[in-house]
Amino acid sequence: MNNNILQVKDLHKTYNSGADDELKVLQGIDLEIKSNETIGIVGVSGSGKSTLLHILASLDHPTSGNVMYKGIDLYGYKDKELSNIRNREFGFVFQFHYLLKELTAFENVLLPSMIGGSEDRERVKYLLDEVGMLPRKDHYPNELSGGELQRIAIARALVNSPTILFADEPTGELDNENGEKIFSLMVDIVDKFGATLVLVTHNSGFASRTEKKYALNFGKLEQI
Amino acid sequence: MKFQYFLAERFFKSKKKGFLSFISTISVIGITVGVFALIVVLSVMNGFSTDLREKILGTRAHITIGSMFGDIRDRNAVVSDVSAIPGITGVSPVSSSEIMIKSGESVTGGIIFGIDPSTIDQVTDLSKHVLAGDLTHLKRGDVIIGSELAFNLSMTIGGSLTVISPNVKVAPNGSLIPKTVKLNVVGIIKTGMYDFDKSFLYTTLEDFSGLFDMAENSCTSIYVKVKDIYDTKNYIEQIVPVLPSTLYARDWIDMNHNLFTALKTEKFVLGLILFMIILVAGINVINTIIMLVQEKRREIGILRSLGVREEGIIRVFLLQGVYIGGLGTSLGAVLGVIACALIKYLGIRIPGGGSVYYIDVLPVEFRFFPDFILTIVFAMVISVIFSYIPAKWAGKIDPIKAIRHE
Ligand SMILES: Nc1ncnc2c1ncn2[C@@H]1O[C@H](COP(=O)(O)OP(=O)(O)O)[C@@H](O)[C@H]1O
Ligand SMILES: [Mg+2]
Numbered sequence: 001m002n003n004n005i006l007q008v009k010d011l012h013k014t015y016n017s018g019a020d021d022e023l024k025v026l027q028g029i030d031l032e033i034k035s036n037e038t039i040g041i042v043g044v045s046g047s048g049k050s051t052l053l054h055i056l057a058s059l060d061h062p063t064s065g066n067v068m069y070k071g072i073d074l075y076g077y078k079d080k081e082l083s084n085i086r087n088r089e090f091g092f093v094f095q096f097h098y099l100l101k102e103l104t105a106f107e108n109v110l111l112p113s114m115i116g117g118s119e120d121r122e123r124v125k126y127l128l129d130e131v132g133m134l135p136r137k138d139h140y141p142n143e144l145s146g147g148e149l150q151r152i153a154i155a156r157a158l159v160n161s162p163t164i165l166f167a168d169e170p171t172g173e174l175d176n177e178n179g180e181k182i183f184s185l186m187v188d189i190v191d192k193f194g195a196t197l198v199l200v201t202h203n204s205g206f207a208s209r210t211e212k213k214y215a216l217n218f219g220k221l222e223q224i
Numbered sequence: 225m226k227f228q229y230f231l232a233e234r235f236f237k238s239k240k241k242g243f244l245s246f247i248s249t250i251s252v253i254g255i256t257v258g259v260f261a262l263i264v265v266l267s268v269m270n271g272f273s274t275d276l277r278e279k280i281l282g283t284r285a286h287i288t289i290g291s292m293f294g295d296i297r298d299r300n301a302v303v304s305d306v307s308a309i310p311g312i313t314g315v316s317p318v319s320s321s322e323i324m325i326k327s328g329e330s331v332t333g334g335i336i337f338g339i340d341p342s343t344i345d346q347v348t349d350l351s352k353h354v355l356a357g358d359l360t361h362l363k364r365g366d367v368i369i370g371s372e373l374a375f376n377l378s379m380t381i382g383g384s385l386t387v388i389s390p391n392v393k394v395a396p397n398g399s400l401i402p403k404t405v406k407l408n409v410v411g412i413i414k415t416g417m418y419d420f421d422k423s424f425l426y427t428t429l430e431d432f433s434g435l436f437d438m439a440e441n442s443c444t445s446i447y448v449k450v451k452d453i454y455d456t457k458n459y460i461e462q463i464v465p466v467l468p469s470t471l472y473a474r475d476w477i478d479m480n481h482n483l484f485t486a487l488k489t490e491k492f493v494l495g496l497i498l499f500m501i502i503l504v505a506g507i508n509v510i511n512t513i514i515m516l517v518q519e520k521r522r523e524i525g526i527l528r529s530l531g532v533r534e535e536g537i538i539r540v541f542l543l544q545g546v547y548i549g550g551l552g553t554s555l556g557a558v559l560g561v562i563a564c565a566l567i568k569y570l571g572i573r574i575p576g577g578g579s580v581y582y583i584d585v586l587p588v589e590f591r592f593f594p595d596f597i598l599t600i601v602f603a604m605v606i607s608v609i610f611s612y613i614p615a616k617w618a619g620k621i622d623p624i625k626a627i628r629h630e
């Protein structure tokens with residue numbers, strides 16, 4: 001047993017496999033991620049960063065190869081077990097905040113906790129405070145700005161104390177100043193809670209702040 | 225709170241704009257209309273049935289004893305034997321036959337009853353329907369006639385009419401002479417059953433026997449009244465052994481079999497049609513949930529990424545169906561009950577009423593079980609089953625497709 005929390009071997013992803021417009025997005029990815037590491041993956045738009053992140057995070061299926069989480073093939077799990085892992089051990093921050101518009105900031109952050117069967121309201125308050133959004137806890141998404149929404153999304157991703165936080169261009173929708181703030185917040189908070197961070201971005205400036213950096217080019221991953 | 229209920233409620237209550245809110249409302253209204261119509265129509269059908277039964281039982285016996293060969297010979301013996309059976313609350317001899325009625329120039333057909341004035345009240349409610357005169361003090365030569373008959377003959381109390389028996393005598397010259405009796409009209413009866421009121425006449429047993437040359441102490445039937453009108457089969461089992469072998473006993477259900485079967489069939493067919501309305505309303509629910517799922521595709525993807533299982537998603541959308549069904553059913557049930565109450569207390573006149581059964585006001589009888597309960601259960605079951613179909617589909621939505629969809 002090694003201390004790799006996530007391990008990927010010879011991962012391939014091909015869209016429209018076999019068709020005329022077949023697109024080989026990932027062509028043999030090897031990657032090992034250790035516990036509490038922060039990983040940055042950079043690549044130009046369309047290089048397959050989101051595809052890779054989704055596969056690492058159990059949301060998409062690889063065409064071939066597998067993803068071992070804690071030594072077990074993620075894609076061998078049944079819906080129930082996989083859902084439990086997504087709920088308790090994974091956290092997601094996407095490019096767009098993806099908060100539910102029918103719920104307040106507080107309820108959005110509480111939701112993963114409710115899904116998991118507990119309702120840790122104290123932690124929700126604590127996290128909202130950490131991301132500086134406690135005073136806005138009763139606001140609905142349409143009453144908040146892009147940066148504020150992304151802060152709440154980060155709090156939501158962390159509410160169940162995940163082992164790994166997956167972030168897909170979390171600052172992509174924000175202006176530089178706000179993007180910088182959100183990025184720092186995320187790196188600091190992950191550092192504080194001791195989680196693993198897997199971040200993909202097209203902004204190599206942000207990636208330089210992670211412990212390990214990779215470049216995704218033509219379907220291959222290369223450490224830089 | 226379970227997150228499924230929390231989310232379902234928020235999705236349902238959220239200020240959905242435009243089309244979706246419109247079709248949700250239509251769905252709810254569809255169920256409401258179906259449930260409302262079913263409750264009201266079933267209640268009115270019950271009302272008709274009960275009304276008819278009461279009217280029939282008011283003029284006819286619960287159990288009728290008759291003879292296979294025309295007359296019951298020793299009526300007093302039969303009356304006293306049957307009276308002795310426990311649970312039998314009244315016994316009275318009644319003779320009846322078709323006759324012709326002549327009054328002035330008009331001649332019409334009718335049915336004449338020979339009754340025993342002292343016991344007739346034990347077995348029928350006829351006395352209650354007598355508008356003028358007194359059935360229980362009928363004397364020889366008296367007759368009480370139906371209100372419609374009186375109207376048709378332009379007959380009033382104090383007048384007289386001639387009753388012509390189908391029994392004929394051969395005159396010395398060889399011609400046939402029908403037997404006739406002249407009777408004095410001493411009362412008018414209105415039972416509320418048009419058919420009865422236009423042809424029934426009530427006279428004494430003695431006059432009847434005279435008209436038909438019957439032996440003394442005989443009659444054509446004996447009316448029996450029992451405690452429980454739905455237990456007549458049981459009483460018949462006890463009555464038959466005490467009767468001479470040439471006599472038989474039949475209950476009111478048997479004697480009006482066609483009428484009640486027709487009513488039952490009608491209620492069933494109407495119920496079926498209305499159940500179809502609810503079924504169609506259920507298809508509306510499918511549509512609504514499909515649209516809702518379509519609108520919430522991204523949310524479904526997000527929820528899956530947050531660890532909601534397939535069945536969790538299914539439940540959220542199933543609950544939408546439960547809310548739509550629940551709201552529609554409750555509204556329909558409340559409106560249905562209110563409508564029944566209004567029909568009952570306001571009294572809705574039936575256009576053209578009175579010409580068939582004299583029911584001029586719409587009858588209504590609300591039955592909690594099984595009609596009401598069954599309607600509600602059916603509407604809810606349909607809503608749940610029909611929302612399960614799109615809910616299942618929602619559960620199958622690939623999270624990544626839902627999230628990527630930008
Ligand atoms: N479902 C899909 N079907 C076909 N092609 C897809 C699909 N999803 C993504 N792609 C394509 O795969 C490539 C990589 O996409 P993506 O992983 O989103 O890149 P990035 O996140 O680096 O911008 C793009 O060319 C994109 O158009
Ligand atoms: Mg991307």
